[in-house]
Amino acid sequence: GNSVTQMEGPVTxxxxxxxxxxxxxxxxxxxxxxxxVQYPGEGLQLLLKATKADDKGSNKGFEATYRxxxxxxxxxxxxxxxxxxxxxxxxxxxxxxxFGAGTRLTVKP
Amino acid sequence: xxxxxxxxxxxxxxxxQAVAFxxxxxxxxxxLYWYRQILGQGPELLVQFQDESVVDDSQLPKDRFSAExxxxxxxxxxxxxxxxxxxxxxxxxxxxxxLDSQETQYFGPGTRLLVL
Numbered sequence: 001g002n003s004v005t006q007m008e009g010p011v012t013x014x015x016x017x018x019x020x021x022x023x024x025x026x027x028x029x030x031x032x033x034x035x036x037v038q039y040p041g042e043g044l045q046l047l048l049k050a051t052k053a054d055d056k057g058s059n060k061g062f063e064a065t066y067r068x069x070x071x072x073x074x075x076x077x078x079x080x081x082x083x084x085x086x087x088x089x090x091x092x093x094x095x096x097x098x099f100g101a102g103t104r105l106t107v108k109p
Numbered sequence: 110x111x112x113x114x115x116x117x118x119x120x121x122x123x124x125x126q127a128v129a130f131x132x133x134x135x136x137x138x139x140x141l142y143w144y145r146q147i148l149g150q151g152p153e154l155l156v157q158f159q160d161e162s163v164v165d166d167s168q169l170p171k172d173r174f175s176a177e178x179x180x181x182x183x184x185x186x187x188x189x190x191x192x193x194x195x196x197x198x199x200x201x202x203x204x205x206x207x208l209d210s211q212e213t214q215y216f217g218p219g220t221r222l223l224v225l
Contacts, residue, residue, distance in 0.1 A: 004151075032212070043115075043200055043216040044152070089151050094212055096165065097142075099151030 002027045006090050006100030013080055013107050021075040021103045023064075023090035033057075033066050033073040034091040038102070044089060047075075080107045111135045113217035115201050121223045127189035130220045134182070134203030140164075142214060143176055143186050144200040152200055158184060191224045198222075 007022040025033065032051045036044040048057030053068035062077045073090060085107045090100040114133040122128050134141050139160050144152035155174065157165040160181040169176065173192070178184040188195055198221050202214040 034213070036216070041221070043113075043219040044202075046213060046215065049213060091151075096157075097152075097154065097214060099153075101151050102149070 002031060002092055002096070002098045004090050004092055004098050004100040006088075006103050008101075008103070009087075010104040010106060013105070015082055015107055015109050016079045017107075019075070019077040019080045019084075019105070021088055021090075021105070023073045023075065023100060025071050025073065025090075025092050027071075027092055029094075030068075031092045031094050033064070034097075035062070035064055035073070035075050036089045036091060036099075038087045038089065040086075047088070080105070082107045082109055113201055113203055113215055115199075115217035115220055117220055118218060119221050119223075121225065122191050123225050124193055125190040127187065128191050128222060129188075130186045130199050130201075130222075132184045132186070132201030132217060134184075134201070135205075135215055138203035138205045138215075139181070140204045140212070141178060141184050142202040142204070143184070144202065146198040146200055146219070148197070155186070188222075191222075193224050196222055196224045 003026045005024050034049045035047040037047045038044050048059040050057040050066035056065045064073050064075045087102045087104045089102045116131050141158040143155045146152040155169045156176045158178045176186045198219045200219045201217045204212050204214045
């Protein structure tokens with residue numbers, strides 16, 4: 001079945017550092033891929049998505065490219081801010097969503 | 110911007126008691142999901158509705174959990190009796206097919222349940 005594997009956290013960075021959170025997937029067919037962000041005590045917010053191979057999703061300086069050849073959807077940001085501190089979830093699916101375990105990011109000033 | 114509403118935000122109960130959570134999806138979203146998120150893990154699907162019909166409840170512990178969406182709009186998830194292991198965040202999400210036929214789920218703020 002479909003599944004997602006995320007790099008384990010926690011990840012701690014200094015402000016303005018480069019961020020990469022790795023995500024790889026196993027899937028039948030061509031599901032959509034998503035990154036969601038969860039702030040403390042809140043639900044999940046959609047950060048970005050990609051619906052087919054080679055698509056690049058982007059939002060708020062974050063980017064991720066749907067790589068079919070490496071079955072990956074790594075999240076990147078060129079310069080993180082303290083306000084980016086949160087838990088990030090990679091997910092795939094078309095209705096029946098599968099989520100990774102989440103990666104906690106802490107950005108220090 | 111339209112949002113998924115959930116209540117209550119927090120619930121503390123004793124084991125063997127009954128609890129209920131409510132969700133109001135984004136207007137016009139025919140598909141509604143309930144997820145359970147254990148601390149430190151990703152959400153796991155409990156039940157999926159399409160309008161008022163259950164599409165998938167294969168992961169719902171039916172001996173103690175029930176879910177309904179009688180008019181195809183808002184939904185209630187019930188646990189009776191609650192057990193210590195039910196302590197978790199319960200998330201509701203809704204979706205609509207996009208113009209490209211892809212689906213995006215939008216989540217509510219969740220209900221955090223603590224069973225004592």
